Amino acid sequence: MGLLSKKDSKLILDPLADNNPITIQVLGICSALAITAQLKASIVMALSVIFVLGMGNVVISLMRNIIPSKIRIIVQLVVVAALVIIVDQVLKAFAYSLSKQLSVFIGLIITNCIIMGRFEAFALGNGPWRSFLDGIGNALGYGVILIIVGFFRELLGSGTLLGFKVLGDPIEKTGLYSIGYENNGFMLLSPMALIVVGIIIWVQRSRNKALIEEN
C-alpha cells in the first residue's frame, strides 16, 4: 500500500473484515435482507451507499467546525437526505427500471444506521481525507456482504447471475436441470438472507478467533 499510509489503509481494510458493519457490528441489516434477492440490485445498492457514505462523510467533516452542536443530528440528516435524493433522481434518469425495482429502498438509505453512525462517530472528529477513506471502507464492507448474499440468493433461488441463466434453463430442462436440479424458491424470501448472513458470520468467526468474545 504505497499510496496510503499504514494508518489510512487500516481505515479502508478494517471494515472489510475485522470490523465489518454488517457481520461484526450488525448494522444496516434491514436493507441487506430486503434487496439481496438479485445480484444486480445488491451491486447498485452497494454503489449507492458507497457514494452516499463517502460524500456524506466528506461534507460532514468539512463542516465539522461550523456545525452548531445543538442541531448536529438534524444537519447530518439533511446531508444524507440530500445525497439520497440525488442518487434517486440520477437512477430515475439513467437506470429507470432498476430504480423502480429498488423503489422504497433507495429512500431507506437515509435510515441506514451505518451512515449516521459513521457521521457521528468518525466524520465529526476527523479531517476530510480520513473521513472519506473511512466512509468508503465502511460502505465497501457493507457492499461486499450485500454482494455475497445477493450472489448466493440469485444463484440458488433463480438459477441465474445478473439475469444470465448460468445453471441452464429450468423450463427447457437443460444444464443442471436435466439431471433433476430444482431452484430453491425459499432463497428469494427475506428469511433466507438472514440465514445466509448468519452463515457468513459463522464462517468469519470460525476463521478468526480474535472476534470471539470471552464471557
Next chain:
Amino acid sequence: MALNTDKNSYTIIFSVLMVLVVGALLAFLAQVLKPTISENQRIEIQQNILYAMGVNNNSEGSVEFVDANNAGEKFSEYIKKQLIIQDGEVSEDDDAYLIDLKKEQTMAKDPSYAQRLPLFVGEKDGETFYIAPVRGKGLWDAIWGYVAMDKDMVVQGVFFDHKGETPGLGANIKERFFMDDFEGEQLFNDAGNFVGIDVAKGNADPKNMNKDDNEVDAIAGATITGDGVSQMLKKDLKLYVPYFKNLKN
C-alpha cells in the same frame, strides 16, 4: 478561530442558510433531470400497455417488459388505434396514452364534465385486444393498471402498478402470481350484468380454475390493496361498457 457555535442566533442563521443551499441544489438537479425522467415515464406507459396485451419478454415467474430501447417501435407495431371516448363520441388520437387519468378523474367529479376515456386497440397474432387504463386507491397511495380485453370484455391480460404499497404484501399486485389470475376472467355475471372482478378472500377457488365466478384469489395480508383493485376495476371498466355494447351491434 473563535466561532461560538452555541449561540442561538448562530444556530438559526446556520439552519436557514443550510436549507437555502440544499433546497437550491436539489431544485436545480430536478430541473436538469426532468426531461430524461419524463421520457422514461412515457416509455414505461408504452411498456405497461404492451405488457397487458401479452407483448412482453416474460420468463418463468418474472415480469419482463419489452426492451425500453425499442418500446416505441413495438408500440406502433402492435397498437393499431388509440381512441378517446368522450360522452359516447369516439375519436382517434395518437397521444391518447398520455392522458393523465388522475386529472380526468378529478375533473369528472364535476358532473358537467364528461370524462375522456382512452382505449387502445392492439393486434397480436390475428387477435384484437382492447386495452383500458384504470386507476384507484390502495392502502397507502395510488394504484393503477392496464386491462386488456377481447371484444366481449373478457379479460385477456392485466398489468398493475402502485406508488407505495407495502413491499411483500400489497406491492405484490404487480407480481405474476397475482396478475396472471386475471387472464380469462369474466367481467359480467351469468345474468349478463357488469359486476367486475372481485379480489376475494376465502375464495373457494384458490387455483383459479373457474373463470366464470368473477373472482380471483386475494393476497394474504393485503386486504385493502386487494379491495382497491376490485374497486378500481369495477368503477373504471364500467365506463367502457356502452362502447363494447355498441361494438357488438
